[in-house]
Amino acid sequence: MSTHTFKPDMPPPGKVFGPMAWMRANLFSSWLNTLLTLLAFYLIYLIVPPILHWAILDANWVGTTRADCTKEGACWVFIQQRFGQFMYGYYPGDLRWRVDLTVWLAIVGVAPLFVSRFPRKAVYGLSFLVLYPIIAYCLLHGGVFGLTNVATSQWGGLMLTLVIATVGIAGALPLGIVLALGRRSNMPAIRVVCVTFIEFWRGVPLITVLFMSSVMLPLFLPEGMGIDKLLRALIGVILFQSAYVAEVVRGGLQAIPKGQYEAAAAMGLGYWRSMGLVILPQALKLVIPGIVNTFIALFKDTSLVIIIGLFDLLNSVKQAAADPKWLGMATEGYVFAALVFWIFCFGMSRYSIHLEHKLDTGHKR
């Protein structure tokens, strides 16, 4: 008779939790992975310390002139001294509160729209959309209510960048929606006109559009009708951007199931009411992230107005870096501009992703 013997206990499993186990799983799981990890560390070693030294540790933070920049790193004094120019361009110093006020009004005005429980959002939003541009124009441009007139040639810096981007998208949205509807229309003539318009603007670079609006627009208008340089750029930007918005909106229109169109028709709604009450509210909701993405692209593209001589953020930096008093400050200037652009674009792209998750509710089967 044999006695039953238990097998010896197995050894406990290796560490499954804790930093060591995490590193083994994610960094050193195979010899190839180990090699890649070491390569990554080497890359970081090559890139990060020099940047850290240049930008922070060895940087010059205090002073008023170039002579104060004695340390080896970046000379942030340049940015401090020219900060006003980068933000407002040549907007008169004692009137800059008007720009600040415009921005604060926008922030305070838009904030309720982000509160999901705010009552009567649509009414409030529409009245804001109508009133705010008027107030902003009065504040920025002046000439009414005893405000001193500030010509658009004095506008500049980040303020101009924001003006072009927001006016551009605000103008492009309605035009783009109309174009998208036109492209989906049953009437061949309207479809051809819209397709030609959209494909033309999408096929050419924005620079040529800006060139066109700055040299050809004056030729198109009746004689003796001068047109402001900023306005010319804005017209170019709006036409260009509307084509991209139209394509995004068309994507939304195509995503709406045919049953919705048929249901609207069966309810006896005509074309405009079925679009306005049934299709567009659903389609526009779908394409909000896409529109935010085109807005990011537009925001980056506003830097092109440098080519037609408007002083946006990038051009202000370029001008300031060419100042003989601050020669050799190009790197600091461009890094600063890049940081500002990056913060705006990255923020908006995060917001777009957040929206995509939030709106991802309907039309799933």
Next chain:
Amino acid sequence: MQTQIGAPKQKLSFSDPKVRAWLFQIITIVAVVSLGWYLFNNTQTNLQHRGITSGFDFLERSAGFGIAQHLIDYTESDSYARVFVIGLLNTLLVTVIGVVLATLLGFIIGVARLSPNWMINKLATVYVEVFRNIPPLLQILFWYFAVFLTMPGPRASHNFGDTFFVSSRGLNMPAALAADGFWPFVVSVVVAIVAIVLMARWANKRFEATGVPFHKFWAGLALLIVIPALCALIFGAPLHWEMPKLQGFNFVGGWVLIPELLALTLALTVYTAAFIAEIVRSGIKSVSHGQTEAARSLGLRPGPTLRKVIIPQALRVIIPPLTSQYLNLAKNSSLAAGIGYPEMVSLFAGTVLNQTGQAIEVIAITMSVYLAISISISLLMNWYNKRIALIER
């Protein structure tokens, strides 16, 4: 009350959708045509008052200015038409280099973003988030003004093995000049390619008939190396290299890539690669894991699984947005106007327009060039897309 259900309508009435459609279309066409006529009229009057004669005669006139980089021969007495060709070639050069480099870099970064290695993954993410959120023009200006123009002069240039020199004048590199064996070499490469195509056909046929696989890749590589190498042994080297040499204050001999070209291609490559990386990542992720499992359960090893199952399906998702990135790169090459690299916009729409004042003609030509590039790239890609598209039941 009498009703006329089903009776054909004889009268033209506004409530008839067909009549309305006609009416709307006629109104649209009339509006578009009259707007065009109004603009045309205004332009005519304006041009007359300014004393500008329209027409394309100016293209024949002599340009009279120098150009920093021209791929074909050019002297100051050459015509504006030749300037146009030079601008076009420079645009195409930047576009082609940019597309190739951005695709390579983009695929590497895109795959790195999917890597199970945490460090590589995060590095790739940082790369994408940093570079796609900075305007391309700013990146171009940065590389040009803050990097290349602040480099030391030719005498203190960065020296890479005495063959490549990077200085504020750009990149000096050895020039490849045709030697005795050049044409035989070209012929041998063509022969090798033909041989590879024939070999692949034979291998495919045999595989379908018998199921015996053939190492097409390695055999093809061997053919591509052996045939031209034999030819080079018999007829002599196809190229001889002309090294750049420092003489006085600048380099003599060899090829030089001007800093404008370097800054432009570098910035566009880095910027576009960030977008391509995202496209590649989403393309690969769009192939469901079930596909991998199915392939593995059929007995495919990881390599063929990737090559024959994952990549063909991922490419279908990748190609359409990739096309629009290529188009964007071609259009973004116009940003060279910011640093004065002589391509279409800065050379033709900039310098030539300023010299001749023929705004309408110059802008029209420039825009049609970009339209032509856009349309041809999208036609090519649509053709390719159709070829690889999923054929459903």
